[in-house]
Amino acid sequence: MKKITTLLLLNSCLIFAQSSDELQLKEIYKQALTNSKCYSWLDYLSNKIGQRLSGSDNAGKAVLYTKSELETLGLDRVYLQEVMVPKWVRGEKETAYIQNGKNKTNIPVCALGGSVATPKNGILAEVIEVHSLKELETLGTEKIKGKIVFFNRPMEAGLLNTFEAYGGAVDQRGAGAREASKYGAVGAIVRSMNLRLDDYPHTGWMGYKDIPKTQYIPGAAISTNGAELLSKSLKENPKLKFFLKQSCMQYDDVLSYNVVGEIKGSEHPEKIIVVGGHLDSWDLADGSHDDGAGVVQSMEVVRMIKNMGYKPKNTIRVVLFMNEENGGRGGDKYNELAQTNNENHIFALESDCGGFTPRGFSFECDDANLAKAQTWKALFEPYMTASFTKGHGGSDIEPLQSKKIVKAGLKPDSQRYFDYHHAATDKFDAVDKRELELGAATMASLIYLFDQYGIVE
């Protein structure tokens, strides 16, 4: 009999708990849609500051702006973490054209981040089109030497998840120039990581790793329309030449900052929950989706917590990481300081997939914690954000180590992301206010649940 009573009691507690969680999420979503600041913060970041490439003046302005905004929220502590970041500068606008006999056709290109410049007068060379890094091996030095290698494998349009399509094509951008240089190429041009056909080149990181500096060759992205045209022209005339001129420069590292705001936990102040995005962007546009959205959503999470008078049990920390795009130094530094200070992080959530309608989360954790998170799915179903899968948390929280930590990434609808990613199109107008706000609400909801119920340690 006693057993039954206990069960009944337990059951009614669970019902009560469920119901109060439901109410909490309802309040969070309502607040986000009717009374949030994230959209106006993004307006400022995008339209008053603009592009925020690591080491730039604008990146510095973004540090000061977000710090001062966090200081208005009544958090327990707002501070900066010093971090040395790479400083790469694009220089003059790049020029490129196809020279086909006497005809010159201008082609939209942009230097890839981290690339060296061309010689001052540019390079003019024949082009060899390839579709994979592997293909370089087959062609060998004989066919590549002295030429520009044109990497033209498109992102796979048939995949539903555009990040999967990106993952299947981006090796060309990251390693194309480096690998081509090993066979004597004089430059590398890479089809933009974009599923649309348009005239915008998409930049992004590339690396030379351990090849000698004397072998560095310039790498550039070419718009998808440009890639189509070049490929077609090469079929008609394999001897055509391509001209590329870019004047980018890598400077010495400079001092920058992660921005951190903190609400002390009322029960377990030593247990830390992190929510964040990255403050730096590429330099071709405002970076409103990548990752202005993640920054303002993360700020909104702590704003809502304070605004709703919710007292978290654990310490909640918003972290605006510097230098995700071309170095990841902010994420590394955050982890380094966490280790130095012997901090205990239990949960970290990142938003770095754009400010689109949220669909759910990817969880980077053990099965026990995934199973625990999945018991909360029903709470997210009314908001159509209950896609809970196993997967990557995020680049900035990737280095973070702790005794036991659950990591998660917000997963918005991915269809439009690569229309904007790293291109001149990633502007404020490309972000919808409600979609952005729903992302913030979805993040705040998960933060609330992990704060309430902890992780399986």
Place this chain on the structure above:
Amino acid sequence: MKKITTLLLLNSCLIFAQSSDELQLKEIYKQALTNSKCYSWLDYLSNKIGQRLSGSDNAGKAVLYTKSELETLGLDRVYLQEVMVPKWVRGEKETAYIQNGKNKTNIPVCALGGSVATPKNGILAEVIEVHSLKELETLGTEKIKGKIVFFNRPMEAGLLNTFEAYGGAVDQRGAGAREASKYGAVGAIVRSMNLRLDDYPHTGWMGYKDIPKTQYIPGAAISTNGAELLSKSLKENPKLKFFLKQSCMQYDDVLSYNVVGEIKGSEHPEKIIVVGGHLDSWDLADGSHDDGAGVVQSMEVVRMIKNMGYKPKNTIRVVLFMNEENGGRGGDKYNELAQTNNENHIFALESDCGGFTPRGFSFECDDANLAKAQTWKALFEPYMTASFTKGHGGSDIEPLQSKKIVKAGLKPDSQRYFDYHHAATDKFDAVDKRELELGAATMASLIYLFDQYGIVE
């Protein structure tokens, strides 16, 4: 023993069936994302034809264009259905301003569809702000007579589903002028059905119903920013005046058409499955989302069926309805002819909620058929389109009657819809190619399943 064998056999058939459906949906989604025509059709409809208000030359061009495109698809029959439609014309661009003492501030407005014009020199009158039709009663003739009634109840931002928010506010647009006229108002201006604050007025249908023609007063939509400003100004000076001038006209009905294309069923040619959207649009923009998207997605469904060599058991009919926006005559006519010809419609699917990422369907049917559809949810889960709810099918298929019919509406993500709906912003660039294509795939998948497994009759 026999029983077990039968069960096993049945089970393995089910597994086989499931697996072949899975493959079919996989193929449909892949085709849609890699090899569809819907986006280029929409490009033509939006950019080469443009707005397609019923009775306009452009609506006529859209009829001819879509008919000729359907004729290229190898369908068994493509034809037009004659339908008389209202012809309402906006006339000159409307003008409006707030006259506050000596200050005049221009305000973006547009006539509501079906409205009468103002007198040639416009109207200038004091304004009374209300938040509901009900409030008119409370105020009565004394406070309303001679004034412009300003309906300013916003769509409720806190609701997740923006169509619900629309449903909660649109009575002001449909009935505001009519009801205000009963209390002697000289005009009605209605806050645009838009969740954003911007400068675009959103038109849409309004009706006078059975009030005498002499009592018709002009109705206009005011942009949300304009509404905010007017409301604020009225608080400061309740005696300010508002000027409105519009010159719209209602002409006699004119001949137009529904466009129909048909693939004859191989097993049950007498059973008809309809898929459609509406060819007409409002006149302020291309109507790319409303409902260019639904038109080209419906065309894409039959194109894919032919292209994949799928032989439907039932007759599949694509119907591009005329005059959904301001009369619904196309839907009525389609039903009228179906009754005359004793046709047996088993399933009708409409896409009229924009070309955004599809989330699932709303089903208008009995519980048995809803339960049947829900057994297919798992097939849609890999595409994140498995939100199957009970609800409205669509305006054009609403009149359609049959012995037993299941109706459904495609339900895309609703967050951005009212940024564009009936406004100058509803243009081709607001539609994402992949989101549009995924909608078409989701529709084709459901059409396939109803064709394969029928309805519960």
